[in-house]
Amino acid sequence: MSEQIRLVILITTLPGRGHEQIAAFERLAPTVRAEEGCLRYDLHQVAGDPDRFVLIEQWAGRQALDAHDAAPHMVEADAANKAFRAGPAEVIRLAADPVA
Template sequence: MSQPVQLVILITTLPGRGGEQIAAFERLAPLVRAEAGCLQYDLHQVSGEPERFVLIERWASKAALAAHDVTPHMIEADAASPAFRAGPAEVVELVAAPVA
């Protein structure tokens, strides 16, 4: 059985461009959340830092995440994001910590 995938994506926008990140997410979120296998897709702004964001994604499987990455809306979003982002997003995949 396939294991769920949880990602934390760290995003920094160019100075004064945080609103563009929020607007892009608002357009994209309904499309992503409707995808098969999407369990969570939520953007959070870092408190007191209007250019820093954390995107939390959870997917039912690696296959669902792979399918998400090649959807037309994600390809379009990835192409548009350099206009307001300070650099590439940092993607961190989480795994459960071993319990002794």
């Protein structure tokens, strides 16, 4: 059995363009959540900063994440995001087991 993968993705938009990130996520989320192996795909806005976000993803394993990354809707979304993002997202992979 494949080990689950948990990601925390830090996103910053250009000033005043956080609403575009929210709209893009709302369009994309149903498709991603329907992907085989997607266990969680949630966007959170940072309190007090309308242009910063944390995306939390959980995947059933490496194969599911690889398929997600290569999916046409993700390739398209990654290209479109450049119009309103301040730079590349920072992807943090969490260890399999919690510390405590």
